[in-house]
Amino acid sequence: MLYATITRVFGLFFHGRRGRIRYDIALRLLVGSIPAVFMGGLILRGLNREALNAYLTLLLGLILVTSAFLSILKGELHVPVRPRWAYVYLLGFIVGLTVQFTSVGAGVVVSFTLMNVARLDPKDVVGVTILYGLALSAMGFLNYAGIGGVDYGLAGALILGTVPGVYLGTHISRISDGENLKRAMNVMILLIGLFTLLGG
Template sequence: MFSFIFLGFLVGFLVGLTGIGGGALMTPSLIFLGIEPLMAVGTDLLYATVTRIFGVFFHHKKGSIRFDLALRLFAGSLPAILLSSILLRVIDKSTLNNYLTLLLGVILVVSSFLSLVKGEFHVPIRPRREYLYLLGFIVGLTVQFTSVGAGVIVSFALMNLAKLSPREVVGVTIFYGLPLSFLSALNYAFLGSTNYHLALLLIAGTLPGVYLGTHVNRKVDRDKLKRVINVIILVIGLLTLFQRVI
């Protein structure tokens, strides 16, 4: 019981600090603690929804949310949500989850490693709209099937494709992830793959974690936060690959 509460606090802190955490940290942790993969994904999506409600509230008060970017990302995710809702009901879930998570682990490791080695990319000041729609579609698929992507992939992409402050990156990531995780959580609830008691334990620990992480965020500069995000992405990718290979 207390291990789940502490896990909620730790992940909540990282969500508030970096926007990363919903699926990339929580789902592998739940599986490691003995929760079956499908139940871990559904429970994490419910947990992530509640976590991001408080994260959005804190970041909106600080004026760090770029609503235009977040809404374009969500517009791209809508067709992905509809498509994946159908696929979840017709394709073997365990097989699909294994292959998608394995692929995601490879992408996370490669992208984070290149960013850590080569540093800043030469990018336009404002990302093109079609890139945001495409990014939203891809993330919509990965979140629906694995609960991973709304924090990790979007944070990484915005750090390298847009000239945003660290707080704006986190604000956009959390605001965009809120409706995405909510709709995905509903889908898993209808499938009967949500542990509500476990979700409540995680939420109880996450509230102070998000509050603390959000307030620490404003004291971290862009370069330091980017390095932290890339290291977290690399570790998550390696852990994901290790779990799937084993």
């Protein structure tokens, strides 16, 4: 989460310069997540996180693989739910709580949902995910720092590769066609889901 926080600071800078951040969506996700993060912090102190992480990671991996595969196959998912702002707050709460206990990142779940269910422009999805993920990972990092669960050396090693990677990703997002970007993101989500299942 420390690594993710630093990465997203750079991502927010690069995407913000291009005006591709939907602050209205990101802030609603964050409002839904704040109580969930504090709740997760309390639960972390009295729970066997390893066991919960294993089950939740496998469940999320299965959901991601199935959903991404169907989206790639059909082009888009048609979910019989009328879009409402209340669902954005609910998504924020669910993701905010889940990310405290599993190795599957918040960005993967939020990106997939906004892109395939809410059918938001993939270029806007990236900006929303970065801003929302920045706040969420920062709060999550503070939870783990409070219980002494941070390997700063490992985080520092990962951060060294952050700036060129984020810059390259931002450039690719800018020049890509919306549908091709959506397809590429779904393939990446499918691969993340597969690796998650294999790792579990």
